[in-house]
Amino acid sequence: MNKSIFNSFYHYLIDTYQQLQAQGQLTPFSWPAALLTHKQHAFEKFNEQGFPSTKQEDWKYTNLAAPLQQIYQFPVVSPAYPDLKAEVQRLTIPHLQAYRIVLLNGRFEPSLSDQLPESMGWHTDADALHHYYAEEYFASLADVTQVPLVWLNTAFVPGFHLLHIRETVDRPIHVMHLYATQQPAFIPERLLLVAEEGVQVQITESFHQLTDAPTFINYVAEQFLKEKVAMDVYLINQLHAQAAFFHHSEIYLHSQSTFHHLNCCFPEAHFIRNNINARLQGSQSEANLWGIYLGNQQQLIDNHTIVDHQMPSCNSNEWYKGLLQEKSTGVFNGKIFVEKGAQQTNAFQKNNTILLSQEATIHAKPQLEIFADDVKCSHGSTVGQMQEDALFYLRTRGLSERTAKQLLLEAFAFDIVSKAQNQAMEDHIMQLIRDHLDLSAAILPQSASPAHVRKT
Amino acid sequence: MPTTDQDILQQYADQDYAFGFETRVEMDILPPGLNEDTVRFISAKKEEPEWLLQWRLKGLEQFRRLSKDMPEWQNFKLPHIDFQAISYYAAPKKRKLKSLDEVDPEILATFEKLGIPLEEQKMLAGVAVDAVMDSVSVATTFQEKLKEKGIIFCSMGEAVKHYPDLVKKYLGTVVPYSDNVFAALNAAVFSDGSFCYIPKGVRCPMELSTYFRINASNTGQFERTLIIADEGAYVSYLEGCTAPKRDENQLHAAVVELIALDHAEIKYSTVQNWFPGDKNGNGGVFNFVTKRGICKGPHSKISWTQVETGSAITWKYPSVILQGDYSVGEFYSVAMTRNHQIADTGTKMIHLGKHTRSRIISKGISAGYSQNSYRGQVRVGARADHARNFTQCDSLLIGDKCGAHTFPYIDCQNPTAILEHEATTSKIAEDQIFYLNQRGLDNEKAVALIVNGYAREVLNNLPMEFAVEAQKLLAISLDGSVG
């Protein structure tokens, strides 16, 4: 069967796993037996299934063979340590006033991180592995989705971080994922997040690469929202062109919880695949998935989302927008499931894309699967370009073509950016969009030269 | 009087299939089985030229290759089909030839029962009919009148004999034998079907119609239809189908190819009412059909309209390749499923030419335990400047045990394209029914009215007589499933 990829990197991984296991170096921290079982199972599944090929529906437009052509070494053999303090300073989001948690190549860096308040627990390594939530939740959400790259994560990840929100946190949390290696590296990374009943919390996760070595990042996050939690998550992907990024978030919402997720992908990681799955497991919960992606060069930005209505009286809203420049490709796949018995569901989804170059491509697949009748569901999807009459209108008011384009494209993005529940995040994201829009190259439906005069 | 929606729906549920009778005529039936000999037998029986036999054999080879790995992408598990247990040729023994008088009266009676008037005197409605029983065309009406205009409308078998050049030129150019497993099977064993050629600049003066009927048991029906509209020509074509009630499943794997040259227009309408199986999901037709048209010339237009109420499983995506600049593709569909029916249907609009436009309106109605999926693709190639698509696909759920699914693929490689896709899912609101009750309509009428309203945009695209039939069909199919 050619539904899987068994390439040299796959063989390298299988060999490495077995060697590390034989040498007793697979788990640098002592893993409880129950968790080890997950690890072993995940390895067996990955061993059997390999990497998914484009023959699999969920990977139809996303060819993993390209980013996985080379061998990414595991574990990281030669970490690089630039001036991390300065980098952390540089990457701190203006005015956010967040508690910073800094990870380097997936490892927690306490010296670079802020002192954390009592309201939240941050556990890593052995501390996380032996936390009472570890056995209860680890691998219980993500691994059941049968995604080979999640198995890969479970099999290889040396440990995980547990973020435990005990009480409402007074400031946002900023988890800074930094990557710095000298050799091509495979970096599996894992987060388990549990938010206790009634808490409110805002979390920003940003991803940055500090060196130019090819890096294959595999980040899995499992997130539990207990009753009446209000949580906002911002993902900001600013990786370099040498990065291949796979991320899978599995979010479980219990009754009356509200979840906002704002996923922002920027240049220039050459490969980005996000799986973002929100499962509405308690009634009257609400999931909001927002996304803005801006591609350039030969980027592939693939966002796969699932909103899974399992219980009645839940709401979901999803809106993804893309701006594709140069030779970039966007993939959007949004699934809404309304399961049997999930009556009084409201589920809405929209996705809009603007192609800004002759060579950009979009593949959109908004998908509804409905098994209950008392529901209001809709999706809308558009592909287009800047509105010509709007551009003309702005120019008759004296705006240059460039400014008019900027205004229109920022307005296009603003629908999503304004979903930020925090002004500092909104400003930060808008600035990143501004920084990455190449207005001189953005093409228009028709050539924008002045009315040509033809003398007869 | 039922008091709740649930009751009303329940009440509708056990409606019988009205076309489930069997016609007893002597049949020429090939024993079940599929191999080279089967193909040679069919080809010989039809006195086909060597090139066509060779083409069929290539189809068989492809079928063998493709059937090793049956498709899995559809939203249902393909039931196991024992291709060796099917008979690939069944024909009424008395071959019709010169006139309708020679047709077996039993067959004529069958078509009459179906409401298909074959006798020319009844044909004032202006519909020319080619009737296909099992695998063989039994009667084509109005041939002479059409001939005056240069229009060729006959069975595929006759076309191969009398117009071999046209058939050779176009057969398999839109749906090649390697297209998919069922198309390959069809290429190997197709036994008849309709052929239609409208010459340059001719507007076909009447609706052309084919009526398909599966009759014999354990047979498959594998007709193949080829329609060519030459430059500036216009034709409207209707297709209807029924089958007797049987406990076992019957396979229908047809292929339809449409070719529209410069400024030509083809309108193809289908009312599909194959036996859907009983209310427990036993029996029924497996309807695996490949329909595709190509707008070859500039400013050409192909429009598909379908009303799908029958078949146990429908697997069908009438598509348009928009090759000519300024060409137009349309797809209007109502798919109604109930009991244990499965429909996985939709379209592909492949934009290749500049300024090409397409429009997709799909209305799904699911009731009972049925699963109804829209699956569609809109693809805009890099050279298709200023392509436009509008897609609307709506689902209506009746009851809480059925499913409605939407799988649209939007693939765009051109920045000047404007593509819009909208989809909604809803149910019949109680206040709508109440409102109509209050205006004196009973629940059944109210639901039928709402469903017809829901489907109207599609039904409006059918020729008048067909639209009436389709409306009735929807109402009947709704019986016992409103909720």
Add this chain to the structure above:
Amino acid sequence: MLLIKNLHAQIEGKPILKGIDLEVRPGEIHAIMGPNGSGKSTLAAVLAGNEQYEVTDGEVWFEGKNLLEMPPEIRAREGLFMAFQYPVEIPGVSNINFLKTAITEIRAYRGLPPLSAKEFMQRLKEKQELVEFNASLVNRSLNEGFSGGEKKRNEILQLAMLEPKLAILDETDSGLDIDAIRIVANGVNKLRSQHNAFIIITHYQRLLQYIIPDYVHVQYDGRIIKSGTKELAYELEERGYDWIKESVQASLE
């Protein structure tokens, strides 16, 4: 200020303007009237630089410069303003941000520094009062969710803010009730001076009761077939357009 000579323009190969001649001097108000389909709005669109129209012949001089060679934004910065018949709704672009950007760019073109936020808000407040447009513009997208009357008044507000030399009002009165027309007209009257000029395109004479034109031109089939003073507008109102069409046809035959 504006000199149009023998202007011909077409859209998708179909000729619309078939030789327009017009001269507008500072301080003047010209009304262009005519039946539907006579090409009035096309004239406005061509002057503003709408690229859907192709100029096939003729010339247009604005303040001594060749207008047809300028892209639309340069025309705007040179001091030409068009109030749209159908102002475009632009979701997500805030009114304030838009106006501020436009003023900044126009000022920069004229070598002036940008207005400070305070100056800008001050000017906005003044002009809003001047044109009696009190709708809150903060937090609202450009023309989005505006009623027809609000859109037209927003156009006049922009006119007031941008202080053009020549303003073209393209059927600004259409779709407005009499109170709204009066408000729009008051705005224009307050803005007119010895240094600026207006071209008012309208189908009806209503608006001209409030804005008294110096000249009235009748456009028909892509040409200006009759010019006169404000009395011509009254005559048109009473007698309709047919008599002019007939007289034109008669003169052709």
